[in-house]
Amino acid sequence: MRGAAQWRKAGLGALLFAGNLAIVLFMAFPILWVILTSLKNSVDVFAYPPKLLFTPTLDNYAKLLTEGLTGETEGSILRPFLNSTAATLISTTLAMTVACLGGYSLARLRPRWSGALLLFILGVRMLPPIVLVVPTFQIMNSLGLMDTLIAIIVPYTALSIPLAIWMMHSFFIDLPKELEEAAIVDGSTRFGAFWRVILPLAAPGLAATAIFSFILAWNDLEFALPLTTFKATTLPVIASRVRAEEGILWGQLGAVASLMTIPVVIFTFAVQKHIVKALTAGVGK
Amino acid sequence: MLRSWIQKATAHRKLRLWLERGDGLAYFMLAPALLMIALVLLIPLVYSLLLSLYDFNPLRPHMKEFKGLGNYMTVFTDPVSRESLYHTLYFAGVSVLLELVLGTLIALLLNLSFRGNRLMRTFILMPMMIAQVVAALSWLLLFHSEAGVLNYVIELLGGPKQVWLGTELAMVSVILVEVWQHTPFVTLIVLAGLQGLPKEVMEAASVDGANAWRKFWTITLPLIKPILLVALVFRTMFTLRVFTPVWVLTGGGPANSTLVAGVDIYRTAFRYHDFGMATSLSWILIIVTAIITLGYMYLLRRETIS
Numbered sequence: 001m002r003g004a005a006q007w008r009k010a011g012l013g014a015l016l017f018a019g020n021l022a023i024v025l026f027m028a029f030p031i032l033w034v035i036l037t038s039l040k041n042s043v044d045v046f047a048y049p050p051k052l053l054f055t056p057t058l059d060n061y062a063k064l065l066t067e068g069l070t071g072e073t074e075g076s077i078l079r080p081f082l083n084s085t086a087a088t089l090i091s092t093t094l095a096m097t098v099a100c101l102g103g104y105s106l107a108r109l110r111p112r113w114s115g116a117l118l119l120f121i122l123g124v125r126m127l128p129p130i131v132l133v134v135p136t137f138q139i140m141n142s143l144g145l146m147d148t149l150i151a152i153i154v155p156y157t158a159l160s161i162p163l164a165i166w167m168m169h170s171f172f173i174d175l176p177k178e179l180e181e182a183a184i185v186d187g188s189t190r191f192g193a194f195w196r197v198i199l200p201l202a203a204p205g206l207a208a209t210a211i212f213s214f215i216l217a218w219n220d221l222e223f224a225l226p227l228t229t230f231k232a233t234t235l236p237v238i239a240s241r242v243r244a245e246e247g248i249l250w251g252q253l254g255a256v257a258s259l260m261t262i263p264v265v266i267f268t269f270a271v272q273k274h275i276v277k278a279l280t281a282g283v284g285k
Numbered sequence: 286m287l288r289s290w291i292q293k294a295t296a297h298r299k300l301r302l303w304l305e306r307g308d309g310l311a312y313f314m315l316a317p318a319l320l321m322i323a324l325v326l327l328i329p330l331v332y333s334l335l336l337s338l339y340d341f342n343p344l345r346p347h348m349k350e351f352k353g354l355g356n357y358m359t360v361f362t363d364p365v366s367r368e369s370l371y372h373t374l375y376f377a378g379v380s381v382l383l384e385l386v387l388g389t390l391i392a393l394l395l396n397l398s399f400r401g402n403r404l405m406r407t408f409i410l411m412p413m414m415i416a417q418v419v420a421a422l423s424w425l426l427l428f429h430s431e432a433g434v435l436n437y438v439i440e441l442l443g444g445p446k447q448v449w450l451g452t453e454l455a456m457v458s459v460i461l462v463e464v465w466q467h468t469p470f471v472t473l474i475v476l477a478g479l480q481g482l483p484k485e486v487m488e489a490a491s492v493d494g495a496n497a498w499r500k501f502w503t504i505t506l507p508l509i510k511p512i513l514l515v516a517l518v519f520r521t522m523f524t525l526r527v528f529t530p531v532w533v534l535t536g537g538g539p540a541n542s543t544l545v546a547g548v549d550i551y552r553t554a555f556r557y558h559d560f561g562m563a564t565s566l567s568w569i570l571i572i573v574t575a576i577i578t579l580g581y582m583y584l585l586r587r588e589t590i591s
Contacts, residue, residue: 023405027411030412031412034422098317098321101314102318114311121322126522128525131570134563135564136329138336138343158321219416221529221532225532236529239419240532257419257423260416261416
């Protein structure tokens, strides 16, 4: 009798282990493999059968700085890296400022039409960004802004705003109303109460919201691909241009991919618990 | 002098009063956001609607010609555009179905308590957070027909090497990458839903002797149905507009076998310089997305009310 129950338990344990192993292999392997590839020398990279054990080298990262990704004279990856960083940080900061103000207004000041406005903002969020690429290209072109950082920062900021407002709205609504009322009784203005009392309390929510603006700009290819050509190119654009069939540049490719992944992973772990809320903003409860 | 000073002060006071009371401050704080949305999102949207009615090539801007709904007609009669619409629906349908099934299964597994559970939850977040470009590049290495890991594993198992990005398998491969990257999203929200389920109901069912299979079909599944619908809405919306992974992996080829609407729009606009066709394709994508999403949302609303 005891035997059967124990067998059953052991069987379930084995099943659980196998399931988990399969998930880890499937989910994590491609990423781990690209990181490993970035640490291989040019012989190991293309070795067949593929090598799991090899002497790691940082050559590929060094090459990124000196000769870039094409192996031609296009030059260092430094400029696209700085472009990506600048476009991401500026658009995130702008979007968060605008969204905090708007989110607070909708959550607490509740002007007339605030319900309709929230729905409208949600509707805007449903818009596929790819449909805005063509008209944005034409507009930026006629404004003479092609291949400048402004041409991508502006759409990144605007595209981040709808989700950011929704998220900040939900964080502000969760804060107790008595806090600002107390501040106002103490002689603070409405805006002063928002600035000095509410905003600091919403800081964790702010951080969680910021990561989505950050990811949108840092990972974007759709807008940067047509809007930037040489001076303002970002990392995704450079990476997408590599012809990987030959395999010569796999090491550098892996290095760029790893470089693009690191900041996002760090931010993600920092705000992990708010992510579900953000992902379902507007539909889930 | 004094008078004007007083006038200024009251004007200022009035402004301040307006800002402090009523909706003044509220609209003042909302203004930057609404302005950005209007200028950067809505104006281009309207502009693209206008462009879609013209024959317009940005390299020859003076040869703009009004075509009415001509571009839309062309989309529905041109075999390539029709193919791209069909591919889009196929890609979205298959990807979302697989994501929902796999995502739910993984969520059920992670809902059990075992050691290393937290670590697992972190692991499955990884594909979702990396850039689509990075995801596509990672798989590009694995798909390589000569030195790729995927073919190596298949050879180990005794199978023949495959051309993963060839005409026959390209769509399958692109769907595989999509499912890989976005199954975690479904897992994550289903898991959140599972943890919100009332414990008493589940325990009562166990006491009644229901086995795991029946418990899932008769209790768990109906309870998480609204959450599955949320996942369905979001994943459908996002797979219909797919661009980046397909662009990086295949560019829509070979022989247009992975040409989806997103890639078609981009190619038509920036390779063939046909902005009229590209914007009409865009609007068809918007309308199709809206119809499907609103349909699901209607189901969701009915589900949560009843």
